[in-house]
Amino acid sequence: xxxxxxxxxxxxQNTLVYRVNFLFRSAFGLIPLVATIxxxxxxxxxxxxxxxGYSLAQIISYYLVVTIVDALTAVYDDDWQxxxxxxxxNISQFLLKPIDYLAYRFCLFSAQRLIYxxxxxxxxxxxxxxxxxYFVAPPDAATLGVFAISIVLTAMLQFLISYTLALLAFWLxxxxxxxxxxxxxxxxxxxxxxxLDILPPLLAKTLFFTPFPYQxxxxxxxxxxxxxxxxxxxxxxxxxxxxxxxxxxxxxxxxRGIRKYSAVGG
Amino acid sequence: xxxxxxxxxxxAAFWKNSVAREMGFKANFLLWxxxxxxxxxxxxxxxxxxxxxxxxxxxxxKWEVVLLMGAAHFIQQMFQAFFLTNCTSISExxxxxxxxxxxxxxVNTRFLLSLRQVDLGGYFNAASxxxxxxxxxxxxxxxPSALEVLGFVMxxxxxxxxxxxxMFLLSAIxxxxxxxxxxxxxxxSMFNLARLPDSAFRGxxxxxxxxxxxxxxxANVPARVLAQKLHSPRDIxxxxxxxxxxxxLSQAGWRVSLKRYTSASS
Numbered sequence: 001x002x003x004x005x006x007x008x009x010x011x012x013q014n015t016l017v018y019r020v021n022f023l024f025r026s027a028f029g030l031i032p033l034v035a036t037i038x039x040x041x042x043x044x045x046x047x048x049x050x051x052x053g054y055s056l057a058q059i060i061s062y063y064l065v066v067t068i069v070d071a072l073t074a075v076y077d078d079d080w081q082x083x084x085x086x087x088x089x090n091i092s093q094f095l096l097k098p099i100d101y102l103a104y105r106f107c108l109f110s111a112q113r114l115i116y117x118x119x120x121x122x123x124x125x126x127x128x129x130x131x132x133x134y135f136v137a138p139p140d141a142a143t144l145g146v147f148a149i150s151i152v153l154t155a156m157l158q159f160l161i162s163y164t165l166a167l168l169a170f171w172l173x174x175x176x177x178x179x180x181x182x183x184x185x186x187x188x189x190x191x192x193x194x195x196l197d198i199l200p201p202l203l204a205k206t207l208f209f210t211p212f213p214y215q216x217x218x219x220x221x222x223x224x225x226x227x228x229x230x231x232x233x234x235x236x237x238x239x240x241x242x243x244x245x246x247x248x249x250x251x252x253x254x255x256r257g258i259r260k261y262s263a264v265g266g
Numbered sequence: 267x268x269x270x271x272x273x274x275x276x277x278a279a280f281w282k283n284s285v286a287r288e289m290g291f292k293a294n295f296l297l298w299x300x301x302x303x304x305x306x307x308x309x310x311x312x313x314x315x316x317x318x319x320x321x322x323x324x325x326x327x328k329w330e331v332v333l334l335m336g337a338a339h340f341i342q343q344m345f346q347a348f349f350l351t352n353c354t355s356i357s358e359x360x361x362x363x364x365x366x367x368x369x370x371x372x373v374n375t376r377f378l379l380s381l382r383q384v385d386l387g388g389y390f391n392a393a394s395x396x397x398x399x400x401x402x403x404x405x406x407x408x409x410p411s412a413l414e415v416l417g418f419v420m421x422x423x424x425x426x427x428x429x430x431x432x433m434f435l436l437s438a439i440x441x442x443x444x445x446x447x448x449x450x451x452x453x454x455s456m457f458n459l460a461r462l463p464d465s466a467f468r469g470x471x472x473x474x475x476x477x478x479x480x481x482x483x484x485a486n487v488p489a490r491v492l493a494q495k496l497h498s499p500r501d502i503x504x505x506x507x508x509x510x511x512x513x514x515l516s517q518a519g520w521r522v523s524l525k526r527y528t529s530a531s532s
Contacts, residue, residue, distance in 0.1 A: 028452040034471060035459050042466040043320045051319045177297035184304045193312050198319060 004107050011111025019119050026120035030127055036063055052198035058224050060134040062195050065220045071120040073155035075162040078109050082166035083175050102250060109159050139225045146232055150219035153239045158215055160246035170257030191217030197226060214239040277381060284384035295387060302391045306339050324465035329405040330493050331463055336399035338461035338485035340392050341425040347388025349430045352380050356437040366529050376520060380434060410492050417491045424509050425484035431512035438523040460485045480508040
């Protein structure tokens with residue numbers, strides 16, 4: 001276990017180099033957020049009252065919480081790095097060392113999210129304080145706890161999906177388009193763009209058979225009080241199952257990939 | 267006139283090179299077009315979903331916003347076809363010392379730097395944007411006059427040039443700090459603003475993105491011309507004025523950067 005603490009430590013030191021970059025990214029990321037909120041505010045002005053079951057405060061909170069969860073769980077460039085490791089043959093060294101590549105990568109991912117969140121918390125906190133009028137608190141402490149657990153599962157799911165996808169570099173030379181295409185689905189079907197329950201019910205229900213809602217929408221809707229009670233615990237279980245499923249898939253893909261691997265340039 | 271012909275000949279040569287390069291990776295080329303189209307569809311889906319719950323955003327109806335999105339996408343893709351890759355690789359040229367070599371060539375360096383690579387995919391994506399705009403106009407049952415179409419094309423060119431001047435200015439900063447990619451990325455994220463209806467915004471946010479960085483003008487003004495929503499010619503004049511200012515600014519920034527340039531390697 002100690003060696004992985006070491007990896008986290010190295011990861012933190014390496015990511016600290018990008019702190020200014022992260023600050024820029026998170027600060028400028030607020031511009032589209034302001035735009036989306038303004039757009040919704042304009043919609044509410046003409047409607048007077050709830051839109052699709054959301055009050056104005058709830059919808060604004062939705063986007064603010066998306067920003068927070070995104071900072072905590074989004075994969076930054078881990079997938080590009082993994083694909084690069086495979087393509088350039090750097091992966092060979094991990095086959096020789098007594099270290100598990102998945103665990104190694106997860107440590108780096110966690111370290112990087114830690115630093116990113118720490119940096120991003122400056123502009124995001126300022127922004128939330130400016131909008132505090134519209135920032136709703138979670139219904140109760142238990143909900144907050146489930147929200148926290150769900151965020152951890154979300155981070156694991158995000159990581160494992162990206163990891164598995166990046167491993168396809170064992171077979172494909174170019175996976176950047178694939179990453180962007182999957183990212184597009186995560187973006188819309190995950191609920192980054194709008195809460196999924198404003199979609200027609202049938203479509204929203206269908207989406208819940210995919211892992212995408214559990215990558216963002218699920219924890220956020222726990223926070224804004226849209227998913228409560230038994231549905232919340234049931235959702236948490238399904239989310240955990242998705243994490244487990246992708247963990248198994250990642251192992252299988254890795255195992256098959258390694259057999260195919262021919263250490264080009266390594 | 268002779269110089270103009272010479273530069274036209276040069277641009278034809280750039281085209282030939284770029285086509286040859288792109289055709290080396292045909293599958294990749296096609297996949298990138300699919301990816302861009304997917305992201306465009308995603309943005310449209312967002313608007314369609316919002317309009318399920320309202321019938322207008324400020325003074326914009328659904329198909330008018332679709333038209334606006336098409337216009338914004340068209341402008342962005344044309345900018346991409348001509349300039350984007352060139353602007354983003356400037357810091358790379360500086361870092362690797364390739365820039366020294368470019369300075370020695372007997373052509374205008376800014377011309378070479380700005381137009382050397384043609385992004386063919388941009389033309390295909392721009393075509394899909396035109397298709398969306400035609401569909402939106404058909405839904406609105408509007409047939410624009412030849413003069414309006416001409417006006418749109420001219421204003422779209424102005425929009426492309428504004429994007430170019432800002433991106434070039436930001437890239438020129440990379441002469442001082444090699445890590446300007448963050449700044450370039452930030453501008454790219456602001457493209458999202460261009461496709462939203464201007465009247466959904468107000469206050470300092472709107473003023474800033476109209477008079478400082480005219481994101482809320484570049485696509486809104488041409489789209490308003492096509493949709494016959496332009497209330498006064500003032501907006502057109504403002505857009506033109508912003509282009510002149512942006513060009514002068516980028517030229518000044520470029521000159522200052524050149525003066526301070528002291529070769530990276532060699």
